[in-house]
Amino acid sequence: MSEVLNGALTAKDFETDQEVRWCPGCGDYSILKQVQKVIPELGVKREDVVFISGIGCSSRFPYYMNTYGMHSIHGRAPAVVSGLKATNPNLSVWMITGDGDALSIGGNHLIHLLRRNFNINVLLFNNQIYGLTKGQYSPTSEEGKTTKSTPMGSLDHPFNPAALCLGADATFVARTMDRDPVHLRDILSRANAHKGTSMVEIYQNCNVFNDGAFFGMTDKATKANQTLFVEHGKPLVFGENNEFGIKLDGFIPAIVSMDSVSENDLWIHDETDRTKANILVRFYQDPSLEGNFPRPFGVFYTEERACYEDLLVNQVETAKEKFGEGDLNSLLRGKNTWTIS
Amino acid sequence: MSSTLESTKEITILFAGDSGDGIQLTGTQFTDTNALFGNDLSTFPNFPAEIRAPQGTLAGVSGFQVHFGSVEIFTPGDECDALVVMNAAALKANIKSLKKGGIIIANTDGFDAKNLRLAKVESGISPLEDGSLSEFKVYPIEVTKLTKECLKDSGLGTKDIDRTKNMFVLGYVLWMFDRTLDPTIKYLSEKFKKKPEIVDANVKVLRAGYNFGDTTETPTTRFSVDKAEMPSGTYRNIMGNQATALGLVAATQRSGLELFYGSYPITPASDVLHELAKHKNFGVKTFQAEDEIAAVASAIGASFGGALGITASSGPGIALKGEAIGLALMLELPLVIVNVQRGGPSTGLPTKTEQADLLQAVYGRNGEAPVAVVAAATPADCFNMAFEACRLAVEHMTPVFFLSDGYLANGAEPWKFPTAEELPLFKANFAKPSDLKDGEYLPYERDENLVRKWAIPGTLGLEHRVGGIEKEDGTGNISYDPDNHQHMVNTRAQKVANIAKNVPKQELELGAKTGKVLVLGWGSTYGAIKAAVTDLIAEGHSVSHAHLRYLFPYPQNFEEVLKGFDNVLIPEMNMGQLRMMIRSEFLIPAIGLNKVKGIPFTKGEIKEKVLELLN
Numbered sequence: 027m028s029e030v031l032n033g034a035l036t037a038k039d040f041e042t043d044q045e046v047r048w049c050p051g052c053g054d055y056s057i058l059k060q061v062q063k064v065i066p067e068l069g070v071k072r073e074d075v076v077f078i079s080g081i082g083c084s085s086r087f088p089y090y091m092n093t094y095g096m097h098s099i100h101g102r103a104p105a106v107v108s109g110l111k112a113t114n115p116n117l118s119v120w121m122i123t124g125d126g127d128a129l130s131i132g133g134n135h136l137i138h139l140l141r142r143n144f145n146i147n148v149l150l151f152n153n154q155i156y157g158l159t160k161g162q163y164s165p166t167s168e169e170g171k172t173t174k175s176t177p178m179g180s181l182d183h184p185f186n187p188a189a190l191c192l193g194a195d196a197t198f199v200a201r202t203m204d205r206d207p208v209h210l211r212d213i214l215s216r217a218n219a220h221k222g223t224s225m226v227e228i229y230q231n232c233n234v235f236n237d238g239a240f241f242g243m244t245d246k247a248t249k250a251n252q253t254l255f256v257e258h259g260k261p262l263v264f265g266e267n268n269e270f271g272i273k274l275d276g277f278i279p280a281i282v283s284m285d286s287v288s289e290n291d292l293w294i295h296d297e298t299d300r301t302k303a304n305i306l307v308r309f310y311q312d313p314s315l316e317g318n319f320p321r322p323f324g325v326f327y328t329e330e331r332a333c334y335e336d337l338l339v340n341q342v343e344t345a346k347e348k349f350g351e352g353d354l355n356s357l358l359r360g361k362n363t364w365t366i367s
Numbered sequence: 368m369s370s371t372l373e374s375t376k377e378i379t380i381l382f383a384g385d386s387g388d389g390i391q392l393t394g395t396q397f398t399d400t401n402a403l404f405g406n407d408l409s410t411f412p413n414f415p416a417e418i419r420a421p422q423g424t425l426a427g428v429s430g431f432q433v434h435f436g437s438v439e440i441f442t443p444g445d446e447c448d449a450l451v452v453m454n455a456a457a458l459k460a461n462i463k464s465l466k467k468g469g470i471i472i473a474n475t476d477g478f479d480a481k482n483l484r485l486a487k488v489e490s491g492i493s494p495l496e497d498g499s500l501s502e503f504k505v506y507p508i509e510v511t512k513l514t515k516e517c518l519k520d521s522g523l524g525t526k527d528i529d530r531t532k533n534m535f536v537l538g539y540v541l542w543m544f545d546r547t548l549d550p551t552i553k554y555l556s557e558k559f560k561k562k563p564e565i566v567d568a569n570v571k572v573l574r575a576g577y578n579f580g581d582t583t584e585t586p587t588t589r590f591s592v593d594k595a596e597m598p599s600g601t602y603r604n605i606m607g608n609q610a611t612a613l614g615l616v617a618a619t620q621r622s623g624l625e626l627f628y629g630s631y632p633i634t635p636a637s638d639v640l641h642e643l644a645k646h647k648n649f650g651v652k653t654f655q656a657e658d659e660i661a662a663v664a665s666a667i668g669a670s671f672g673g674a675l676g677i678t679a680s681s682g683p684g685i686a687l688k689g690e691a692i693g694l695a696l697m698l699e700l701p702l703v704i705v706n707v708q709r710g711g712p713s714t715g716l717p718t719k720t721e722q723a724d725l726l727q728a729v730y731g732r733n734g735e736a737p738v739a740v741v742a743a744a745t746p747a748d749c750f751n752m753a754f755e756a757c758r759l760a761v762e763h764m765t766p767v768f769f770l771s772d773g774y775l776a777n778g779a780e781p782w783k784f785p786t787a788e789e790l791p792l793f794k795a796n797f798a799k800p801s802d803l804k805d806g807e808y809l810p811y812e813r814d815e816n817l818v819r820k821w822a823i824p825g826t827l828g829l830e831h832r833v834g835g836i837e838k839e840d841g842t843g844n845i846s847y848d849p850d851n852h853q854h855m856v857n858t859r860a861q862k863v864a865n866i867a868k869n870v871p872k873q874e875l876e877l878g879a880k881t882g883k884v885l886v887l888g889w890g891s892t893y894g895a896i897k898a899a900v901t902d903l904i905a906e907g908h909s910v911s912h913a914h915l916r917y918l919f920p921y922p923q924n925f926e927e928v929l930k931g932f933d934n935v936l937i938p939e940m941n942m943g944q945l946r947m948m949i950r951s952e953f954l955i956p957a958i959g960l961n962k963v964k965g966i967p968f969t970k971g972e973i974k975e976k977v978l979e980l981l982n
Contacts, residue, residue: 042832044844076824078668089832089845094824096671097834098664099694105629105661109668109676110824112652113627117672117824135664138657338652345647352649354620354787357613360603362550364403367599 035072037062042092048083053204053230057151058090060207061120064214065093070118077120078107080127083158084151084230087122101132104139104148108334111144115335118218119146125166126156129185133165137194142334143222147214150187150227155236167236187227188307188326192300197222199303200325203229205244209255209323216325222333243321256306256324261292264320272319279305281317295324303327370580370587377436378544378592379444382536383461384453384477385422386415386429389533393451394431395779396537400550401435402604402781405594408435409894410779411443411967416634416718423477423485428460437593441894441901443778445969449543451536453477453510455486458494470504472539474532476511506585510535517575521568531572538576545591548573598783605782607746607775608635611679611705612642614753616649619675621754622761622793626651627669628677629662634717635773636679636707659687663704667691670700671833673797673823675757679705681773682724683714686731692766693732696859698833699811699819701760701767701795704728704738705753708772708890710965719965720773722890723941728768729919729948735856737863739763740919742770744893747782749775752916755870758793763866764818770918772940774891774967798822798829810843816869817862864920873922878904878911884980885932887957889915889945892938892968899973910977918945926953934980936960938973 040062048054065075075093079085081100088095094117098106107121128136128150139148155173156162162175166187170179191199198220202213210228217224229240242252254264254272262272263284271292273282279293296302303326309319346352382397384390391412398410413430420427434444449470452458454477465471478493494500495507514532521528534551541548552570559565580587605613619626628651630640644653652674656662659680666676678688685706695702708724710716728740739759743752749771756769798820802808810831811819822829831843839846840855876893877900878885888896893914900912913928915921929935929949937946938960946959960976962968 071827073827073830074825075830088834091832093830095830095832095834096698097832097836098667099690099835102660102664102691105656105664106668106671108656108661109627109629109654109665109670110672111668112654112665113625113669113672113674114823114825134657135661138661338654342647342650342652346650349648352616352620352646352651354617354649357616357646357649358784358787359601360605360784362399362403363601363603364405365599365601366405366594366597 035066037066039072040065040092042090044089046090047086049234051233052083053153053232054084054087054151056204056207057149057210057228057230058087060210061149061214062091064211068118068215068218074116075118075120076110077122078103078110079122080132081158082124082127083232084122084124085127101127101130102135103127104132104135107146108139108142108144111146111335112338115145115339121146121148123148123150125150125152125154125164125187129165129187129190137190140191140194140196140223140225143197143331144335145221145223145333147217147224148226150225151230152187152227153230153232153236154239155232157232157235161235186307186311189304191225192304192307192327196225196327197329197331198224198325199307199327200225201227201229201323203240203244203323204231213325220328222331252318252320254309254320254322256295256322256326258295258297258325261289261294263289263292274302274305277305279309279315279319281319297325297328300327300329369584370589372545372589372591374591374593376438376592377434377440378449378590379432379434379447380449380451380540381430381432381447381461381464382451383428383430383457384533385427385457386417387419387422388429388453389530390429390431390453393533393537394433396551396554397540398433398435398779399554399604400541400546401433402602403550404546405597406435406437406592407440407595407597407781408433408779409440409443410434411774412777413966414718416716421485423454423456423482425456425460425486428457430461435592437595439595441898442967442970445971451540453536455482455488455494459486459488465503467502468504470506471500472506472508472536474510474536475507476509506587508539508579513575513579514572517572518568521564521571523564523568527565527568531569534569534573535576535579538573539580542577542580543587543589545589548577597781600783602781602783604779605747605750605784606777606779607743607749607771608638608707608777609642610747610749610782611753611769611771612639612646614750615643615677615703615757616646616651617750617787617790618754618757620649620787621790622675622757622795624761624795625674626677627654627666627674628652628679629654629656629665629669630679631656631659631662631684633681633684635709635776636681636684636705638776639679639705639707659684660691663688663691663702666702667695667698667700670695670702671698671824673821675701675703675761677703677705677757679707681707681709681717682711682727685724685727689732692738693734693736694835695766696736696738697835699764700821701764703756703760703767703769705769705771707776708770710963716965718773720891720967721940721963721965722772722892723944723963724770725889725918725941725944726947728770735860737860738766738768738919739863739866740768740770741917742890742915743775744890744914744916746775746778746780748916750782754790758791759866759869761795762793762818762869763816763862764821765863770890772891796820798826800826800828803828809841811838811841816865817858867920867923870917870922873913873915873925873928875928876912876914877901879909880911880928881931882909882911883932884910884934884936884977885929886910886912886973886977887915887929887935887937887945887949888912889918889939892940895968895970895973896938898970899977902970902974903977908977908981910981915945921952929953929955934958936977936980938968938976940967
């Protein structure tokens with residue numbers, strides 16, 4: 027088993043002997059399965075793969091991956107992966123987190139991880155609820171949500187994770203969902219291929235405490251009209267028969283019928299356009315927009331920027347070139363000494 | 368020349384002025400000059416919390432005390448022989464620590480009406496002129512004016528000229544204590560090598576101060592302090608935080624590990640980060656994290672990856688790190704946590720010293736979470752104990768606290784530094800692919816000391832999961848089994864207790880193995896206790912001194928040491944934290960001497976308490 031290189035490994039080789047303990051029907055199962063399918067295809071050695079999580083339902087994930095793994099503490103996974111990646115830049119590091127873990131208790135660490143741009147993949151399972159603590163509203167829950175901790179409705183304005191990450195200068199921001207395995211696998215591969223912190227928000231259904239949060243976007247009957255799958259260089263179209271498109275009028279997006287416009291008039295998705303990415307990720311939250319804008323999925327934004335660990339290693343190398351490999355005796359001696367005979 | 372030269376064994380001098388007057392630099396240069404001359408010495412810098420408190424006010428007074436001698440020096444000195452003051456506030460704030468008959472060197476330009484008002488001298492009359500200092504020897508010098516005079520042709524602006532006035536004072540003091548200007552000139556030339564005009568100006572003023580002493584008509588007594596008889600060897604001067612940083616580097620060099628230092632700026636620990644950041648050519652990776660929690664969590668990530676993860680802070684930051692320290696304990700990974708203690712609670716007294724985080728280090732986590740704790744006794748000892756913290760963390764795969772404090776961090780002393788080869792080598796026990804048994808790897812398989820191996824990502828075949836949830840011994844799989852939890856709690860406790868087998872026996876610093884009073888200290892009280900007990904023994908009393916460096920677990924023979932005495936006195940800069948631990952562990956009625964004023968004990972305070980116990 028361990029002698030075999032990854033190329034020959036299959037999804038099965040990434041399963042552990044631990045019983046998976048999410049609630050039956052949880053969206054996490056689908057994500058686990060797709061991750062186990064994708065990892066063997068990435069050309070990474072199994073011993074170089076590390077899964078690090080915080081706390082929450084999703085954060086049990088590492089126990090189910092036959093790789094190196096750490097189930098750390100609530101919200102702090104971004105800091106753990108930073109130290110790990112700084113120590114060994116060769117590792118393929120995957121951070122598993124949830125909406126509470128990443129955006130509430132760990133919000134500070136997340137934004138700093140993104141601006142530093144360590145080369146890791148972040149999978150943020152967003153179910154818009156606290157599952158492990160049995161049903162309190164989360165930082166992505168909709169305003170007014172009635173939960174155990176908010177019997178009169180939540181007062182909190184929710185975070186838009188993708189917009190938050192763009193604001194923190196993330197170099198890769200994408201969204202996918204548990205119920206679209208093909209798209210999920212595609213985004214995971216893209217995330218892995220990106221050098222830098224790859225932020226993947228995954229809509230994940232919590233069938234116990236927030237069932238149906240994303241049904242409109244995952245159900246066959248409504249999915250086509252409520253979702254928009256963006257691809258670089260392609261126009262923004264959606265609907266059962268791609269009958270709708272999105273046009274950009276200045277900075278204001280508008281839904282148009284394809285009867286009245288040609289594809290050339292539509293917004294053409296450009297992953298490297300930060301300004302348009304900011305508009306795109308706010309479709310569903312912008313009250314000034316008329317009509318029912320679809321929820322976008324896909325890679326919204328990507329840019330090349332130096333990774334922290336590379337810069338750090340570079341500084342160490344530069345210091346060695348400049349001052350020579352550290353000599354402990356000369357460090358201990360310092361600059362001024364005197365001798366007593 | 369109207370001066371006379373008097374020989375003396377030891378001198379304590381306190382430099383005081385505005386925090387913008389360059390007092391710390393003046394004190395440090397005077398210290399280094401004496402160290403290079405061959406004196407034994409101890410220093411105590413005391414600065415205000417404000418970066419630049421309003422000029423001339425009491426809140427803005429910065430001090431630097433240095434005690435040097437031809438005899439062994441243990442403390443920065445209880446009382447001063449000489450007080451150098453740059454203004455009225457500095458005099459007012461420090462006059463109480465000057466001996467009767469002591470020397471005051473005063474910059475009279477800092478005693479004008481404005482300075483008197485800022486110093487809240489209600490009479491409005493300069494204390495240099497109102498007769499209130501009649502029991503001291505006062506040397507008033509127009510430092511500001513003389514400095515201006517000296518540099519009037521330099522072409523420098525008023526501000527730059529004013530900044531050199533500390534060099535005039537330093538020059539004068541070096542003259543008074545019969546020391547050469549060479550080390551300071553060398554220092555200035557290096558420090559300002561890109562600004563030769565600044566070097567010239569400072570050196571000119573420094574010489575002017577020296578010559579002023581030499582030529583002034585005032586009858587002045589100069590003092591000459593011989594070299595100290597210290598063990599032969601090569602010495603350097605070192606401050607505690609610097610020694611800590613060097614100890615950490617040395618430990619990673621002697622174990623072949625990479626040093627990862629995750630830290631968030633906090634007084635008085637930041638200088639460790641500054642020092643380490645200079646040594647990247649040793650493969651040191653420093654990471655200024657976004658907060659205290661990220662600092663420790665990044666260090667844990669580094670340790671998981673095979674580096675030695677180290678984090679440092681002071682009390683408030685340590686409080687934030689608590690949960691993560693518990694994680695490191697559960698993961699059974701090495702982690703060194705440096706706490707440069709300061710006055711607490713909460714923000715407390717950031718620039719002042721205290722020892723009130725001992726219980727936090729030993730007990731301050733949720734659950735049954737034993738963490739080893741070591742502490743340094745002197746600034747140079749920070750090197751030894753930081754090294755030891757690393758060694759124990761790696762050899763026992765567990766978090767270890769290293770306690771320093773503000774007094775050690777900023778204090779300095781001569782250090783007979785070791786060579787690299789004299790330092791112990793130690794080894795991380797990394798797991799290898801050959802540790803697989805029947806294709807299975809057991810991450811929590813333990814050796815005879817209950818220590819697991821360090822299996823790092825990248826090692827073929829040893830893929831495994833660790834986490835903060837209770838785990839089954841051996842496999843590391845999640846386990847909620849009641850008996851397993853009891854077993855794991857016992858195992859972790861025993862594992863940490865086993866560290867006692869791996870630390871040196873408790874020795875006595877001074878005195879017989881049995882007697883009436885054992886003065887038991889830990890941390891920076893060392894100098895004051897040693898000075899007091901030295902005196903008491905010389906006076907014929909039955910007193911001994913033991914200093915704990917390994918506070919949890921204790922050295923194996925520690926109880927034996929305690930039982931040799933009728934009384935155990937524990938002076939601490941807290942309300943009795945070690946006393947509480949000793950009482951509960953050994954069931955002896957240990958007595959406390961407790962002080963929480965943000966300043967160290969004096970020798971006199973300890974002597975007084977011991978004499979009270981003896982009578």
